[in-house]
Amino acid sequence: MARILLRSLLAIYLLFNHQVRSADYGVGFDLALDYGVASVYFSNGTAVNIAKIPGGPAYKQMMRATEVLDGRATAYHTWFGDILEVGTGAAQAFLGLRSVGDLLSLRLGSRDTHSQSLSPMLKALKTATESYLEASISAAEVVVPFPVSDAYLDILRSTCFSLSLHMPMSAQPPAGILAARAHGMVGKCNIVTRDKGSEQGQADDPMQLILTVDYTQAALTALLVVEECGVFEYRRVLHDTSLGVDGLSGGSDTNRGDLVRALQSFTRLPLEDDNGDELGRISNLVLLGESAGDQRLHDVLKDVLGERFHRLATTVSGEHTKNIDPLYAASRGVAEDCWDRLEYQSKRAQVVSDCYNLRLSDAKATQ
Numbered sequence: 001m002a003r004i005l006l007r008s009l010l011a012i013y014l015l016f017n018h019q020v021r022s023a024d025y026g027v028g029f030d031l032a033l034d035y036g037v038a039s040v041y042f043s044n045g046t047a048v049n050i051a052k053i054p055g056g057p058a059y060k061q062m063m064r065a066t067e068v069l070d071g072r073a074t075a076y077h078t079w080f081g082d083i084l085e086v087g088t089g090a091a092q093a094f095l096g097l098r099s100v101g102d103l104l105s106l107r108l109g110s111r112d113t114h115s116q117s118l119s120p121m122l123k124a125l126k127t128a129t130e131s132y133l134e135a136s137i138s139a140a141e142v143v144v145p146f147p148v149s150d151a152y153l154d155i156l157r158s159t160c161f162s163l164s165l166h167m168p169m170s171a172q173p174p175a176g177i178l179a180a181r182a183h184g185m186v187g188k189c190n191i192v193t194r195d196k197g198s199e200q201g202q203a204d205d206p207m208q209l210i211l212t213v214d215y216t217q218a219a220l221t222a223l224l225v226v227e228e229c230g231v232f233e234y235r236r237v238l239h240d241t242s243l244g245v246d247g248l249s250g251g252s253d254t255n256r257g258d259l260v261r262a263l264q265s266f267t268r269l270p271l272e273d274d275n276g277d278e279l280g281r282i283s284n285l286v287l288l289g290e291s292a293g294d295q296r297l298h299d300v301l302k303d304v305l306g307e308r309f310h311r312l313a314t315t316v317s318g319e320h321t322k323n324i325d326p327l328y329a330a331s332r333g334v335a336e337d338c339w340d341r342l343e344y345q346s347k348r349a350q351v352v353s354d355c356y357n358l359r360l361s362d363a364k365a366t367q
């Protein structure tokens with residue numbers, strides 16, 4: 001009887017976990033105001049830029065009408081998979097519940113015009129990725145340039161679900177944070193790697209302040225992000241459709257001066273952290289989006305950041321880069337995150353099936 005119960009529990013568990021084998025790759029989509037891009041991240045650390053898909057009128061309109069959430073964000077953790085090694089059963093149980101909850105919300109999620117505008121784009125990105133992989137995909141993660149409401153994320157998730165795509169992440173941070181992750185701007189700390197011998201005794205990496213600038217024809221989206229021990233939190237968001245390349249190119253009221261003033265007030269320091277300490281220095285700069293190479297943007301950033309621009313820009317194009325195309329920086333970061341989560345889920349499924357086998361052999365031994 002107990003064995004049948006265990007077996008059915010396992011069957012249910014496997015049903016709810018799409019990936020039980022070790023994950024070979026993760027897929028990431030980045031939705032900008034006018035286009036979407038897709039990347040794949042392989043378990044050997046290689047990332048591939050798949051495609052840039054131009055959006056249609058309904059997509060563009062929907063992306064422009066999406067509400068930009070201001071207010072405090074939930075922190076984004078990059079050390080997700082390490083929870084397993086550190087071994088907090090409670091965290092695993094919590095995460096397990098979360099994914100069942102996610103599935104339920106997928107089924108009940110609302111489908112309206114937003115979903116109809118998103119669907120062709122997500123479908124095209126999925127098809128392009130499948131054509132590259134020559135295999136069908138069942139999971140992908142999606143980010144947008146700015147923080148969005150839970151309601152919007154629900155629509156995104158249910159649209160993916162209608163395309164047979166499961167999203168492993170439950171609360172996506174804005175694209176800039178994933179681009180910073182793709183560039184490897186992830187601090188190491190003993191608290192996270194406590195149980196891994198090699199890291200012991202090393203000083204923690206300091207907290208860093210990262211400026212991310214997502215620049216496209218349609219908009220400027222900047223984030224001021226605090227990173228410590230692989231945990232990212234945005235503190236300020238600037239999203240302005242009049243400051244994109246199109247907005248600044250003739251026929252409109254905005255000009256270079258507006259861009260300078262917007263970035264100047266946005267990067268005004270110091271910024272207070274949670275402990276009341278002051279962060280007075282931007283230590284990293286990440287440029288992303290189709291127009292990240294725009295000369296006017298670079299000139300303005302030089303004006304705003306002064307001498308630091310060259311140093312920061314060198315950091316970005318120096319040791320960190322891995323030669324990342326700014327157009328694909330966020331989709332690459334989110335593909336890596338997707339892989340991490342699938343890998344974690346498969347380890348977790350392994351733990352469950354190991355437990356099951358153990359219990360089964362216990363049962364046999366006592367018979």
Ligand SMILES: *[C@@H]1O[C@H](CO)[C@@H](O)[C@H](O)[C@H]1NC(C)=O
Pocket residue numbers: 042044045046
């Ligand atoms: C990583 O794996 C992918 C897919 O199997 C392959 O195309 C790529 O060449 C590999 N990269 C390296 C550096 O081995």
